Amino acid sequence: MALILPCTFCTSLQRQNFPINRRRYSPNFRRGATRCEFRIPVEVSTPSDRGSLDVPSHKVTVHDRQRGVVHEFEVPEDQYILHSAESQNITLPSACRHGCCTSCAVRVKSGELRQPQALGISAELKSQGYALLCVGFPTSDLEVETQDEDEVYWLQFGRYFARGPIERDDYALELAMGDE
DSSP, X not given: OXXXXXXXXXXXXXXXXXXXXXXXXXXXXXXXXXXXXXXXXXXXXXXXXHHTSOOOEEEEEEEETTTTEEEEXXXXXXXXXXXXXXXXXXXXXXSSSSSOSSTTEEEEXXXXXXXXXXXXXXXXXXXXXXEEGGGOEESSOEEEEEOXXXXXXXXXXXXXXXXXXXXXXXXXXXXXXXXX
């Protein structure tokens, strides 16, 4: 099977009405077609194929303090905790999904996780048990508790701002979320 993607180079040139030599720039252009295509071979797995992989799963328990709810779900070691929760219809706090903010910050009560891309919290906070669910992979059964985003942000950056907590600009956040 092949994944077929439009050629962005030719598409951008066509929008600008430049004459292009399709044979030179896109060898996969089909005669009579109106656009170029790149064919990328992909493997398609079935659910039964995925079960044959030996990726361990771990039980993750999230105590959501803001909502007063406890969520328990399974997460494979090779998947982000937040993504696994969402695929199981569990809503957890999140914003950027790139490990750069503190919206999905939790405090680890027991267990361990790996979070190599957690830029939103310092090494000091990580050593105190803070973690980000959006870029965290469980390495054992895990129990965590959600934290107040502003509280973690203050712990992370508060010492740099002598005038006190920073006022949030929710309108700017809404604009940023709309760009996704």
